[in-house]
Amino acid sequence: MNLGLKEMWRQKRKFSLIFVITLLIVLLSTLITGLADGLAYDNGATLRELDIETFQLADDADGQLTRSFIELPTPDALTPLGVKSMTLVHGTKKQDATLFTLPKDSTIGPELDLAVGDVLVDPSFLGDVEIGDTVRDFASGYAFTIVGTTDGRYSHAPVIWATQDTWEAFQTASGQPAYVSAWLGKADTSLAAMTKQDVVESVPGYTAEQGTFTMMRGFLLFIGAFILTAFFYMLTLQKLPELGILKAIGIRPRVIGTALVIQVMATVLTASLLATVLTGFTGTFVPDAIPFRFDLGNVLAYGAVMAVLSLIGTLLPLWKLRRLDAADALGGIGQ
Amino acid sequence: MKLTNICHTYDGQPILRGIDLQVDPGECIGIIGPSGSGKSTLLQILGLLKRPDVGLIELEGRELLAASEEERRLLRLNEIGFVFQQAHLVPYLTVREQLELVQAESESKQDPLHLLDVLGLSHRLNQLPKHLSGGERQRVAVARALINRPQLLLADEPTASLDFENGRRVMELLVAEARNHGRRVLVITHDERMLDVCDRVLLLQDGQLQPSPRH
Numbered sequence: 203m204n205l206g207l208k209e210m211w212r213q214k215r216k217f218s219l220i221f222v223i224t225l226l227i228v229l230l231s232t233l234i235t236g237l238a239d240g241l242a243y244d245n246g247a248t249l250r251e252l253d254i255e256t257f258q259l260a261d262d263a264d265g266q267l268t269r270s271f272i273e274l275p276t277p278d279a280l281t282p283l284g285v286k287s288m289t290l291v292h293g294t295k296k297q298d299a300t301l302f303t304l305p306k307d308s309t310i311g312p313e314l315d316l317a318v319g320d321v322l323v324d325p326s327f328l329g330d331v332e333i334g335d336t337v338r339d340f341a342s343g344y345a346f347t348i349v350g351t352t353d354g355r356y357s358h359a360p361v362i363w364a365t366q367d368t369w370e371a372f373q374t375a376s377g378q379p380a381y382v383s384a385w386l387g388k389a390d391t392s393l394a395a396m397t398k399q400d401v402v403e404s405v406p407g408y409t410a411e412q413g414t415f416t417m418m419r420g421f422l423l424f425i426g427a428f429i430l431t432a433f434f435y436m437l438t439l440q441k442l443p444e445l446g447i448l449k450a451i452g453i454r455p456r457v458i459g460t461a462l463v464i465q466v467m468a469t470v471l472t473a474s475l476l477a478t479v480l481t482g483f484t485g486t487f488v489p490d491a492i493p494f495r496f497d498l499g500n501v502l503a504y505g506a507v508m509a510v511l512s513l514i515g516t517l518l519p520l521w522k523l524r525r526l527d528a529a530d531a532l533g534g535i536g537q
Numbered sequence: 538m539k540l541t542n543i544c545h546t547y548d549g550q551p552i553l554r555g556i557d558l559q560v561d562p563g564e565c566i567g568i569i570g571p572s573g574s575g576k577s578t579l580l581q582i583l584g585l586l587k588r589p590d591v592g593l594i595e596l597e598g599r600e601l602l603a604a605s606e607e608e609r610r611l612l613r614l615n616e617i618g619f620v621f622q623q624a625h626l627v628p629y630l631t632v633r634e635q636l637e638l639v640q641a642e643s644e645s646k647q648d649p650l651h652l653l654d655v656l657g658l659s660h661r662l663n664q665l666p667k668h669l670s671g672g673e674r675q676r677v678a679v680a681r682a683l684i685n686r687p688q689l690l691l692a693d694e695p696t697a698s699l700d701f702e703n704g705r706r707v708m709e710l711l712v713a714e715a716r717n718h719g720r721r722v723l724v725i726t727h728d729e730r731m732l733d734v735c736d737r738v739l740l741l742q743d744g745q746l747q748p749s750p751r752h
């Protein structure tokens with residue numbers, strides 16, 4: 203058995219503690235990143251999940267769906283999308299939500315086999331209201347009946363889905379001119395064509411939030427990796443006298459280095475894999491009200507960065523050992 | 538083995554001032570001297586762990602100090618055996634594995650089981666150092682130093698952490714190695730009760746090596 207693995211096997215308590223500390227540091231990073239990713243995704247989740255890449259918005263809307271008013275008839279090749287922020291009232295309770303509508307037979311969004319006035323709501327909308335309840339738009343008084351749920355968030359507010367027929371009925375009832383917010387699909391029109399990513403980035407507050415989240419992820423990764431690097435650096439420093447003995451009795455530096463590399467890789471990679479599993483598992487039971495997103499690529503990238511930096515932390519003192527008189531490393535045999 | 542004009546300074550202070558010494562095969566030499574006189578430094582230089590400022594070390598006609606780092610490592614592995622004040626065993630290797638680790642790096646074909654049997658450790662083969670007594674640990678250290686059949690055996694206070702009986706046993710082991718196998722043995726010790734088994738006792742004082750007037 204390799205020298206490094208033998209040490210881990212024979213000193214289980216010490217290496218279990220090292221493993222737990224490593225796991226907690228990696229897990230802290232991946233869990234907080236999961237929350238940040240969840241929040242970041244939450245802002246434009248409904249848009250991201252639409253099965254379409256091109257949006258046509260009014261020129262003066264600056265990419266914001268809630269500011270886009272298209273009063274022209276929708277060309278046959280395109281699909282009308284209605285988006286409106288509103289405050290919904292149930293008894294004395296009020297909740298903000300964003301109404302999204304598509305034609306009943308559209309396959310771009312969720313299946314909308316709904317009657318006029320019926321809506322599907324994001325599960326986070328439920329609580330004060332239940333399926334079967336009726337909620338009213340505070341501004342117009344139009345009534346929506348909740349008939350089911352479907353996941354959807356826009357600008358951190360729950361989305362309620364309805365058909366294009368409901369959208370038109372709502373506009374008629376509230377005395378608004380007939381308009382839609384966007385045309386979905388590729389075609390030559392007089393409107394501003396935008397990619398889905400552009401529209402997501404135009405959601406109010408999205409870009410500023412992403413900056414915050416990027417900083418958050420960056421600091422987490424930097425601090426987590428720094429702590430791990432320092433941790434493994436100190437562990438190797440602590441072992442220098444023992445490594446000095448090995449060097450003194452003629453053991454090859456490669457054997458010493460390989461043992462350390464195997465130890466740090468076994469510890470950090472196992473901790474990263476377990477952190478990945480635990481982060482994925484966490485994503486399955488966090489409440490709907492807490493946006494959480496498990497991005498396997500991100501989590502594995504974190505694990506890889508931590509493994510590389512831990513390795514550097516472990517091997518840095520070896521450079522010192524290489525330059526050190528083995529006699530000095532032994533200690534106690536000075537003069 | 539011949540040392541010629543070995544000089545060494547530490548922090549600007551001369552520690553060794555022109556040491557000349559010849560050690561013949563089968564000879565066991567005890568080195569004594571006050572603390573800070575440079576005994577361990579001399580042993581480290583002999584063991585190729587330190588380079589002196591000036592001087593020559595010849596072993597079997599080879600000049601050792603001109604060797605590269607890798608050549609020095611191989612010399613330490615194959616030609617020199619170390620026994621330290623504390624046994625300095627690898628804490629997570631069993632008695633048998635301590636020897637196998639060193640043996641795996643060299644061309645030695647000596648049977649570790651036979652060596653451990655000779656040293657009275659055959660019943661401790663699979664024990665970790667923490668389960669051994671002080672005397673047993675030091676005997677394992679001696680076995681590790683001998684496994685590659687070195688020409689030169691260097692021992693720095695090998696009996697310091699042992700009671701008289703165990704210390705005596707370790708000293709007799711070292712002397713027996715010199716006598717029976719023609720090895721050169723240098724032992725640093727403060728315990729003068731251990732010196733009567735040595736062929737010569739030298740005193741290191743003021744950077745000079747001279748015969749001890751009391752032995």
